[in-house]
Amino acid sequence: xxxxxxxxxxxxxxxxxxxxxxxxxxxxxxxxxxxPFSEVEKMQPxxxxxxxxxxxxxxxxxxxxxxxQKKV
Numbered sequence: 001x002x003x004x005x006x007x008x009x010x011x012x013x014x015x016x017x018x019x020x021x022x023x024x025x026x027x028x029x030x031x032x033x034x035x036p037f038s039e040v041e042k043m044q045p046x047x048x049x050x051x052x053x054x055x056x057x058x059x060x061x062x063x064x065x066x067x068x069q070k071k072v
Contacts, residue, residue: 034043
């Protein structure tokens, strides 16, 4: 009788563990900054479509940067 109870308890524990694994949330990649009007899985980031001006890098440090470096 004790074996039957033990086997039943083990079976219940294993079946509960499977249910917990199934209920894990789907991982959503990316962040959507919006009011949650829909399920999170359906709200995916669209990706950037806007374009700005061409970037021109200045290789010479500014006077402000130089003054900060002297104070350190």
